[in-house]
Amino acid sequence: MISDAKSLQASLTSLAERISAAARRAGRDPAEITLVAVSKTFPAEDVVRLARAGQRHFGENYVQEALPKIERVRAAVPQLPLVWHFIGPIQSNKTRAIAEHFDWVQSVDRLKVAQRLSAQRPAGAPPLNVLLQVNISDEVSKSGVAPADVPALARTVAALPNLRLRGLMAIPEPEGEPERQRQPLAAMKRLFEAQRAAGFPHWDTLSMGMSGDLEAAIAEGSTMVRVGTALFGARPARMQGAAAENG
């Protein structure tokens, strides 16, 4: 079992070292890079263990799995200021729950979803941090806004009152060799920098890099990596990939 407290702490430590080493090789300050622990399919107990070990940002893909987990974690460690990121495909009928229970949404790829998240953010809550998910590998099936449509979507999302547009997110197709890995990551960095010119006041986050490509992503300028497997171990096979959420 990977999930006893000691081994989770050990994998958090070695992951932090991996991130630091990648940052140093790229001539960057490791403190510029936020680690989001992707806890999908893993129980609340594992999140609590990592939170006690100092991890603060957690990512979830499925609303139905996430809500009871968030509740259990809050009950276990109410004193810890944890930050919850929604990183999965967004169904319109799930936007209210997401707006109510998450601090960040990284997978915004259409205006309708952004409008609903803004309208459904509870009164008195701070603005919901959002990233636009970009379809950088140009696949037919994947979610994400096309790179050419990013400027227009960014402009309209930035104008919504209860959202805070922070930047971009991508899930590039995994490519074997490091050089192939870097092409879409470099394209994301260019898109991210090009949008800076638009002057969005909170534009500071480029979320890319997972267990298999975090070194390449950091070399290309990622400020946020989302890591599951390298932290928690392999996920159960049936839950791998972007399984559709029913109901």
Ligand SMILES: *Cc1c(COP(=O)(O)O)cnc(C)c1O
């Ligand atoms: C599952 C998932 C991750 C984590 O992937 P690993 O390869 O396990 O590190 C990161 N981002 C998104 C959007 C995911 O769905």
